[in-house]
Amino acid sequence: MRMSRYFLPILKENPADAQIVSHRLMLRAGMIKQVASGIYSWLPMGFKVLRKLENIVHEEQARAGHIAILMPTLQSADLWRESGRYDGYGEEMLRMKDRHGRDMLFSPTAEEMVTDIFRSHVSSYKDLPLTLYQIQWKFRDEIRPRFGVMRGREFYMKDGYNFDLTKEDALHAYNRHLVSYLRTYERMGLQAIPMRADSGPIGGDYTHEFLVLADTGESEVFYDAAVTDIRMGERDIDFSDKAQCQGVLEEFTSLYARTDETHDEALFAEVPKDRQRSARGIEVGQIFYFGTTYSDPLGAKVMDETGKPVPVHMGSHGIGVSRLLGAIIEASHDDNGIIWPEGVTPFGVGIVNLKQGDEEADTACEALYKSATALGLDPIYDDRNERAGGKFATMDLIGIPWRITVGPRGLKNGVVELTSRKTGVSEEMTPELALEALAKTYASL
């Protein structure tokens, strides 16, 4: 992409109404525009990162054996009456009537809708296990939408639902989601810690929230510092292996990690003093096992091996995809702007032409831009007639992890400068070597 042709409406001033750094940077970098309280338009660069996150979620869901579907945002109230949640859900549910006077709602979550799909089409234990998921906009009429996309009213969520014959199988689905979520967050450059939590309006006894530690997080959390050493990294997980998935859960559950809702002072006191931590965190996902809470009232049954109809065991599992953009920025920025982790960056490399209009510099940049594109590095080339300082500031603000700076002086020696956004360290090398290094870096992700 050429910066001169892109739509990147950068703000020079700090927006007055943004209280936290991620919200401020998303507005300044021209990623989102507020439409109404808690509702945003996604401008090109914001949308691009959102799509990247979505792709990672899809890839990791596929790896775990889960199957993508898409359900509507608008639903009929009838299903919610069947489950008994229509009246109980309260003011967070946006309700409306269609022209025939039928009660409709904007889906805040989709347990009922997916259970209805299941009961219409599945009737035998032989079709289990089954996990269906979607990535779709949700609406919750939050009383206090704030912090930009972190607590929106409309937000993008991955919601997955498992259907299993037994509690044991459903708990495997729970553990599988736990492992797959950890992989997902790690690929986004984040460490999210699963913590025992409260199940709220979704219901059920088993639930973990995934928290990214950040001072601006809305949740208060308590944990044993040893949990932060657990990584999925290069582990070769077989998602169909119950013991392996359970093993990961047990690594976490053997260490104290809870949100304030389930915090237990007495248990926490047993953690060695030097490892006790209390901090704030951003909830980027939650998994639930709730047994037959929805399958019972909605009559989602299968024939078991003896031919007896039994309600299926279910769980639901959510990732806050749009919230993750905020969480990533909270976890990765400096005074100059965003620092995208390589796995989610909107562009792989920024090319800065120090002397636009200089024939040699222009030619070198064009060649570099072409080669970087051919290598799949998805470059953004700042070809505007701007001062070098302004170009650097823009690249820093929008957070591109690598920058190649091209100027007449370096070109005399056949070199350009490759700079890491994170460390600020620059190295001079030939354009070919710079591209080779970047191609290697991105191939290793």
Ligand code: 5CA
């Ligand atoms: N049905 C279950 C799982 S699919 C469910 O709705 N879970 S949830 O309520 O925990 O939401 C899943 C994730 O969506 C949360 O962990 C959070 O990351 C994100 N989320 C929830 N509310 C908001 C909001 N108002 N703005 C942005 N993200 C949100």
